[in-house]
Amino acid sequence: MHKSAQILPLCQRALASKTFGINISPRLSSLISRYRSTATATVEDNVTTAQTEVKKKAExxxxxxxxxxxxxxxxxxxxDEVFPYPEVLTNEQKEMLQALIDPxxxxxEEQNDALKxxxxxKVEDHVMEGLKAxxxxxxxxxxxxxxxxxSNTQYARLVEIVGSHDLGVGITLGAHQxxxxxxxxxxxTPEQKAQYLPKLASGENMAAYCLTEPxxxxxxxxxxxxxxxxxxxxxxxxxxxxxxxxxxxLAEIFTVFAQxxxxxxxxxxxxxxxxxxxxERSFGGVSNGPPEKKMGIKASNTAEVYFEDCPIPVENVLGEVGGGFKVAMNVLNNGRFGMAAALSGTMNYCIQKAIxxxxxxxxxxKKLSDFGSIQEKIARxxxxxxxxxxxxYMLxxxxxxxxxxFQIEAAISKVYASEAAWFCADEAVxxxxxxxxxxxxxxxRVVRDLRIFRIFEGTNEILRLLVALTGMNHAGEHLRQLQKALENPLANVGTLFGAAGTRAKRMAGMSTGLSLTQYVHKDLTTSADQTAKAIENFGFTVEDLLTKYKKNIIxxxxxxxxVSDSAIDIYAMVCVLSRASRSLSNGLESAKHESTICQVFCDEASQKIEKNLKLTHSAGSLKNYKQLAQISSDVMENNGTIQEHPLGF
Known part of the structure; x- marks a missing residue:
């Protein structure tokens, strides 16, 4: 029997299933029955004919x-954006970057004393002057x-160097630019840029981003x-x-967000x-409190800023009136890639200390490096x-x-980098x-400095929700469009049949045919297959969750x-797959080492993803989530822990 004839009954069940949140229409049922009877004559031809008949109807x-x-x-x-691993620097840009890296x-190494x-x-005055130079x-x-x-890539490389030496200085520079x-x-506007950027670029004026409030x-x-x-x-x-x-x-120029x-x-x-x-501070009505006493990044000035009847010329609106949220989110999204680069430098510092x-x-x-426990720590x-x-560098x-x-990718890189850096510093200690x-x-000092990175520029908890909800909203729009297509199946038969086939294969436990092997080096075929399977299962899980919870998923x-942790791990798998494949293809001396890292990471990540996806729907997990919520609610209501002390008094 032709394979398409075998799949058609599954297609009908798939499209009729509650997955799409709507019962199959009689017209579509009739259409699929007609296709089943003629499946051996090639389904694709019939789909094309049906599409031609309704070509005047909008798809x-x-x-x-x-x-x-x-x-x-x-x-x-x-x-497009992940395979092959992107190379964006021209020879001229590489030369320029190299000329900046060494100085x-x-x-x-010679002028900055991070401990001091x-x-x-505070950052020492002579260091600030040197940075300006x-x-x-x-x-x-x-x-x-x-x-x-x-460019962003050139900037990332220099930020990485700063992150490997002094995160306090890094925050001073990062908060500025x-x-x-x-x-x-x-x-x-061109006028705003011409007025403010020259003095900001020279360091004559410092800048600050004012979003957070009490x-x-x-x-x-x-x-x-x-x-x-x-x-x-x-x-x-x-x-x-x-x-x-x-x-x-320190700032003379502030980007301020107000209602x-x-x-x-x-x-x-x-x-x-x-x-x-x-x-501008010079507008009047701008003042600040004393420097905050902090756990880490002490060299970075942190203070409360006050505005009292501060007059701002209407020409100083950024974007448009009422468009501040867009400005705020775009600024943060555009800045997060630098955090990942800086923290990769910090992690290198920790690894070097440990080695x-x-x-x-x-x-x-025996040398510590000969003990398996230490080997595992260093390897991880x-x-x-x-x-x-x-x-x-992918981002x-x-x-x-x-x-x-790239808002999801930026959020993922910030979450992963901040937690990985904390892990590295802790293990190094x-x-x-x-x-x-x-x-x-x-x-x-590094441990204290790192703790803030899971909090500022979007807490990791908020960014996890951003990753999950932004992605699920995109998937939800697609599913809603499929539901609309069901209302006019003849006009959208190609879309529906393709979706039904994919869904039917998933229901039958069959692969949808998703593959990454064509993008990666042959030595990484197993890792590519693990990643493709993870992506398939992830998409299936998201679809089921949207169907079950709809808008209440929020x-x-x-x-x-x-869901978010699974997305983070999959993106991480793809990034290392792509990079290691490039190294293998280019014959780099480090290629075998990178390949080994890639294989271990993808193997373990695939297991984590499988576990996390199961935890989204298993009855036991859902019961535990409710009980965890209850435990939290109980102690919050009691304003403290509830259990009796073991000694009874």
């Missing part, structure tokens, strides 16, 4: 995107506006800071305060919407650093290639033992966290 086409991560939620592979590394900065709780305050500002004019004046780069952290849209238009219409009058602002006590009344032209109704402004100690320290007449540190580095390259939808705990070693955070 329903799902929204398309080149984002790999977005398509992942539909169980699809969009290879930057030398400066940090940490003790002083290097052009470090305007790395991505165009040359015609006084900057160095680096990665987010501080990034809004001017992305949304500024009562508004992750929920940026709930900001209370307000800007009202003056009676003469020439200024916005800004009032309010911003909390925990990096460079808050403004905006009139809807259609309804005439006025509502508060977030707007973005370029604010030096393990190769020299002798216990029980190396593995997650490789993943982080692969993600960072920066995609951005340099003109990608516009453990390997060094008491030595690692001492201040002079340097790791103690309230199922226990489940969303498992």
């Amino acid at each position: 329903i086409k799902p929204k398309e995107t080149k984002s790999f991560a977005m398509n992942l939620f539909r169980g699809r592979v969009m290879s 930057t590394a030398k400066f940090f 900065n940490d003790a002083l709780e 290097l052009g470090a305050f305007g790395l991505q500002v165009p040359e015609e506006l006084g900057g160095v004019g680096l 990665s987010i501080g004046f990034k809004g001017i780069l992305l949304f500024g 009562a508004s952290g992750s929920d940026a849209a709930s900001a209370k800071c307000r800007a009202e238009l003056s009676p003469d219409g020439k200024h916005f009058i800004l009032n309010g305060s911003k909390l925990w602002i990096s460079n808050g006590g 403004t009344p905006v009139k809807d032209e259609k309804t005439g109704e006025t509502k508060d919407k977030l707007s973005a402004f370029i604010v 030096e100690h393990a190769s020299q320290r002798t216990q029980f007449k 540190m190396v593995m997650v650093q490789y993943v982080t580095e692969s993600m960072a 920066s390259a995609n951005m340099d290639q003109g990608a516009t939808e 453990q390997i060094l033992g008491g030595m690692g705990y001492m201040r002079d070693c340097g790791l103690e 309230n199922e955070q226990f489940i969303l966290n498992r």
